[in-house]
Amino acid sequence: MHRPGGLLGRESEQRRVVEMIGAARNGHGSALLVLGEPGMGKTALVDDASPGAGMQVLRLDGFESESAMPYAAVERLTGQLREHLAQIPERQRLTLRVASGAAEGSPPDRFLVGLGVLSLLAAASTRRGLLCTVDDAHLLDRESLEAFAFVARRLGVERVALLVAGREERGLDAVLRGVPVLRLAGLSPGPAAALLNRSVTGPFTPTATAAIVRATEGNPLALVDLAADPLLREMTDLGLGPDPVPVGQHLEAHYLRRVMHLPAESQRWLLLAAADSTGQHGLLEAAGAALALDPARGDDAEAAGLVHLDPAVGFRHPLVRSAVYGSASRAERRRVHGALAEAAAKLGLVESEAWHASRAVSGTDEDVAERLVHAAELAGRRGGSSSRASILARAAELTPAGPLRGERLVGAAEGALEAGAADVAGRLLAGVRDAEVDRVTRGRAILVRSAAALFVGDPDGVRASTAEQLRAADEFHGHDVEREQRALLQAFERCSSADRLLVGVDVQALGRRIAVGAGAPGPASVILRGIAALILEPYDRAVGPARAAFDAILGLPDRQMLHLGTLIAAIGAFLWDDAGRRAGLERAMRAARDTGALQALDTLLWVGALSELMGGTVTRARAYDGTVREVRRAMGYDGENVVNAAVMAWNGDPEPTVDAIGQGAAAAGWGGVEASTTAALAVRNLAQRRYGSAFERLHPLVADPFLQVTPLHLADYAEAAVRSGHREDAARAAVALGERAEVNGSAWCRGLAERALALAGTDDVESRYRASIDALATTGAVVELARSHLVYGEWLRRARRRRDAAAQLRLASDHAARGGATVFQDRIHAELVAAGGSARAPVPTSGPDLTTQERAVARMAASGRTNAEIAARMFLSPNTVDYHLRKVFQKLGVTSRRQLADHLGPVAP
Secondary structure: OOOOOOOOOOHHHHHHHHHHHHHHHOOOOEEEEEEOOOOOOHHHHHHHHOOOOOEEEEEEEOOHHHOOOOOHHHHHHHHHOHHHHHHOOHHHHHHHHHHOOOOOOOOOOHHHHHHHHHHHHHHHOOOOEEEEEEEOHHHOOHHHHHHHHHHHHHOOOOOEEEEEEEOOOOOHHHHOOOOOEEEOOOOOHHHHHHHHOOOOOOOOOHHHHHHHHHHHOOOHHHHHHHHOOHHHHOOOOOOOOOOOOOHHHHHHHHHHHHHHOOOHHHHHHHHHHHHHOOOOHHHHHHHHHHOOOOOOHHHHHHHOOOEEOOOOOEEOOHHHHHHHHHHOOHHHHHHHHHHHHHHHHHOOOHHHHHHHHHHOOOOOOHHHHHHHHHHHHHHHHOOOHHHHHHHHHHHHHOOOOOHHHHHHHHHHHHHHHHOOOHHHHHHHHOOOOHHHOOHHHHHHHHHHHHHHHHHOOOHHHHHHHHHHHHHHHHHHOOOOHHHHHHHHHHHHHHHHHHHHHOOOOOHHHHHHHHHHHHHOOOOOHHHHHHHHHHHHOOHHHHHHHHHHHHHHHHOOOHHHHOOOHHHHHHHHHHHOOHHHHHHHHHHHHHHHHHHOOHHHHHHHHHHHHHHHHOOOOHHHHHHHHHHHHHHHHHHOOOHHHOOOHHHHHHHOOOHHHHHHHHHHHHHOOOHHHHHHHHHHHHHHHHHOOOHHHHHHHHHHHHHOOOOOOHHHHHHHHHHHHHHOOOHHHHHHHHHHHHHHHHHHOOHHHHHHHHHHHHHOOOOOHHHHHHHHHHHHOOOOOHHHHHHHHHHHHHHHHHOOOHHHHHHHHHHHHHHHHHHOOHHHHHHHHHHHHHOOOOOOOOOOOOOOOOOHHHHHHHHHHHOOOOHHHHHHHHOOOHHHHHHHHHHHHHHHOOOOHHHHHHHHOOOOO
16 A cells, blocks of 8 residues: 555554544544654655545644744644643643743643643544644654643543654653654565666666665655666666665755755745744744845756745755755855844744854854853743753853853753753763862752763662752752751751661761751751651650651641651651641542652652551552553553562562562662561561561561650560560560650550550550550551450450451451451451451452553542542543543442442541
8 A cells, every 4th residue: 555656654653543543533542652763754644544534634843943942842732732622621721831931930740741641632632633743853853742641541432533753862761751653664674676767867786776675674755756867777787796885875965955956045945944943934944034035946946856844944855955955155054043033032933033043153252152051041931941951051061161151051951850861961060070070060960960870770879869969968068058958957867868778878877967057047947957856856856856757747838848858758757647648648548649740659659659658548659650650651651561569478479579679679779668568568468467477577676666656666676576485575565665666645645655555565465455455546557456355356356256346357357357457367267266256258358450541530530539639630531531430430349439338338538
């Protein structure tokens, strides 16, 4: 199946596009990334697919001169679909306007922009399907490309087909990871030879034909253009010798000869178009006027088959553009870029003016560099981290050596890191000479290097990150209080990640440095004083400052809590405030969802899952873990590779596998992950009545205490110690826990302390068991409540009070089921049978086999959220939410949200 002119390669390629469009027409949204070299017929694939009158087609193209203008392509898309903007949520509508530069507002997160584009496309496709084609995607600005990548990964039941086509350049396939790929092949040898020899001048020799087909790899456009080149026919030995056929150079030379046949003014017009690449007629006409060029010269280039003028100016082949631009002298290029900069300034195109002005100068030019910095600021306001980075990098190139150049390079590196390009950030920082920049700039560079090391998973960087944060804080000291305090907060967070693998500084030194930073008046002084007390002071003296710090965090607006998840979890655990910790993390998660900050949400969900395993429910931990997978998929990562070893331990995964993952985390520098894995496996050993193994796992953690984490293990340690014959160790742990409970007044802490004291055989054991149950019943620590009922039931059975024991054990089973602690059910069942009771079926927690998305949709619907609210929280379109909800209703046999809530039972927030 070939088009006239031979612009379509394989029938299978066309069939795949046709199938994708047909699926979208039937309400199964899909996306496809088409990769191919120039002339492979990417556009022809869409044209031949013939979507039909029932489906609208939306076309977008990438332009090099817009590649540093954030959301330039999204702006053009929004303009074409402006009539549908009123149909999407207000927050997303504002986000698109800010990203497009049409409104003022906080810089939007790129994922929220992507959600806005998804909602806009879904709204536009409601009445009839929509085929959106993005050609030359490798030339798109990075922010727009990431928005389209987000859409491609989240399409569900929308009547939208998204076809993204481009060359394998600028990491196009990496940005669109997770999207199905179609790699275009050239024509097969037979059709390729027929196309080459269709010329009226006669066929090539068979040998030459075979050589050209091999060299072009069947590229249709190259074959068409080379067929008409008389110089290629003069190469009589073509294909006979061992030398490669110089097709690439020859084709470019072929185009250049055609250019040279044009009048000088027409050649200059072509150079102007090649330097611009946007194809905007208004800009080219204004620049042409500055060069005294007749606009009709473009007609000459079109007549020569080098460009097309409708709807925008475009070159027949990228090699035409490169031939024109590459053959011009540097002086000629600077001249046309200068004209384009002047024209862009008159038209109010700030970013375009700065881009062309930067290419119109030779050497350094501070005036142009300043204009670029202004353009970078505009990009930053629109959320364009990648664009800001590239613009600042160019500004640094134009800046004379010295402090200002270094500052701009560091700013570019910060933008690159924010956009996820850690390797680019590292290359930019290589040009920074610490001796030439001021202390604040040096501190910023230290933070970028440290963050980049974490981003790429450098074990040494992970272990040394706390020390690097302190180095940066020292540079900021006396010059920038806010940056100093922020670096100190991050130092504590990084310390929690490295845990006992910390290098370059010890915990006490960290506490002392944090105390110094808390001394200066600043936005984080109260929080830092609480952290310093947590590290340095005895517990009874630390609780007051820690409580003030926790209250200060919880008193912040939701959006300011986005990146404080580790602090919320750490200080909340130190105070044993399970309700405050859960509420704070949920608020931060909600803010992350609302603003589209998926990377922050990823971290918050991870922290939330670990927190729930210690003082909550396994059900919530699993829900958070499942949501992490969805978030990773939305960001373009393989959700199946998300591994939370602590959750795996509670899920009953093979112990050697879980252990190996924990050890692997330690090898990578993540000591906190290893410790949480070890602790979770120890609890699982307790559930299996392997008390000696549990003691062996927990004893090193208790013997080498670490900040607020170790006290959370004391109740488990006491149980393991008692049951494995280490009663003195159990008694010490129980007393220490009891002393903390006296100070903090936490029902959670009191419940665990009473249980530990009862297990250790302290006076009035039964009263302590009952006190433990009464205290925990007022908290969200459902699994701990189940365990207190369990050990109380075990004690009653051994006291030959079987009926009372059976009652407690049945309660333990119910609470364990409600909390998702299935690993304890075998132990509970065995005790219940030994007590003479019968084990009843546990309370169902998940019902039929729902997918992760279905379960999340069901729980939010049951809690009263609308489809639009659920869609915003899950980064889906309302259509997809409605589809999942209908499937849930069908699987569960319910017909309303009220019935859904009754079926699911208590819903985690």
